[in-house]
Amino acid sequence: MFTEEQIKKLVSANDSLQVQIEDLNLVLAEREKELDNLRAELANATSLRSDLEGRLSEIESMEDTIGQKQLQIKGAEERALDLKQELNEASKLQFKIDDLAQQYAYLQTQYEDIKYQLAEVNQRNSQLQQAASKLAELESRLENMTLERDDLKERVKAMESQKYLREFNG
Secondary structure, eight states: OOOHHHHHHHHHHHHHHHHHHHHHHHHHHHHHHHHHHHHHHHHHHHHHHHHHHHHHHHHHHHHHHHHHHHHHHHHHHHHHHHOGGGHHHHHHHHHHHHHHHHHHHHHHHHHHHHHHHHHHHHHHHHHHHHHHHHHHHHHHHHHHHHHHHHHHHHHHHHHHHHHHHHHHHO
């Protein structure tokens, strides 16, 4: 049988545990919000990465096309030396070379921008992975605390039952 002071201590301990549980529930709610935000950022980053990879593929294809066009122009220039009658066409091809060179310069700039953006996305992904790892650790700790709380509740119930039985029998 418990003394009144022991009962007060148990009630106080129980109240303290309740406050801790409420605090942990608030922390959990915050972490869940953070996790939702991180998941949204990850989805956005994944979408951006996919878009950047598509652009990169387009740039590489355009670089191949530019390389092919430059080879065609070079061949046309060599023929122009031998064939004066193709001089007019060689002039047109030179215009195309200049246009392709401008396009190439523009695409090169875009390519560098995309590489920079991809590096940022990779850095963000790394940060998101670190945050997800930390969140998993916090969830594990919360689960352990929940199990401990449930165990304490069961112990309190058992103690209350024993007290009731002693009062009933006694």
